[in-house]
Amino acid sequence: MTDSLRAFCRDKLASLDERRQRRTLEPTARLAGARPMTVARGDRVLVDFSSNDALGLARHPRVVQAAAGAVREHGAGAAASRLVSGNHPLFALLEERLAKTKGTEAALVVGSGFLANSGVIPALVKEGDLVVVDALAHASLMTGVRLSGARTLVVDHNDTTAFARALDERASFARCLVVTESVFSMDGDRAPLEALAALCRARDAWLLVDDAHGFLVSPHEPPVARFADVVTGTLSKATGSYGGFIAGPRVLVDLLTSRARTLVYSTGLPPSAVAAALAALAVVDEDPALMARPRDLAARFCHATGLPAPASHIVPLVVAPGPGDEERALALMSALEREGFLAVAIRPPTVPPGTSRLRLSFSAGHTDEDVDALAAAVRKHR
């Protein structure tokens, strides 16, 4: 390796260490036959409150069987971009099914939620256009925004007045895209979609909403597509599989099929991932009550620990804010791990400085007893 590259890596890592921001990968086994929501780390079996498997479908027997069957029938990989020869027929079934679930004319499946967001934004706006984006938008949305080259205004989280002020600049740009999330991944709160949609309509701005954490777990909320022009999502969370999608009008999907570089220049999903997603959607069709369960469990936990009622199945357990918060979050994580729970500490730069937290994510795969035991452990150690 070139000396200068070695030195570059070493210096960067030293500065991450100094800020306590170096990340490492922890082997975490998720065994198909194990009790739902448990994982093995080292010699410990832990109940996982950090996964995004919000409906417990990643290891559901029907989903596992569908994936295994698709591997046997179609092989392990798609072998090419969907635009070349990688578009096996399962894609059309899934896209039809996603469009129906989202209430849109059409949907387009891509490799992941990250690829959906980083592909769709540069296909819609460029230099000379304006993007107005919520400050807490996911890194994949920010990546798409940066790639687009559009003028970007980052506005205070969920601050409708700040969005309105940013949109006052709209007239100086050719096109304008407003970017936010339905349910925010690290805080679990919801965007004021109705107000944002009204602002966008008044200014001829397009509204893109990332529904990664709302999909299949927001049965009591109005459909996101009622407000958004473009909806993005992932198959990797409540759907229990892997992949991402963009949902919207047919003409938008037709354009993205030619212009979203993350679709055009990336291999199609393995057939097993598509089959697993289809099976997961079928499980939810047959048991729609499943969708309300994660948030009900989050509410049960919040009630037991004296936290305010949650807006979704995601509950941020922010440790006392301010300096040293990273260490406090890591200490609480270790204490809970000793009690049999996996609740991973989320630290800057994933969240703003001083707001390190355990991000708890409740799932239909958890039992009432799991949640009550976690609440007792949190009361004891917090």
Ligand SMILES: *Cc1c(COP(=O)(O)O)cnc(C)c1O
């Ligand atoms: C997880 C997540 C993504 C990325 O989805 P993947 O399928 O995991 O790549 C995008 N946006 C938000 C808000 C997310 O939470």
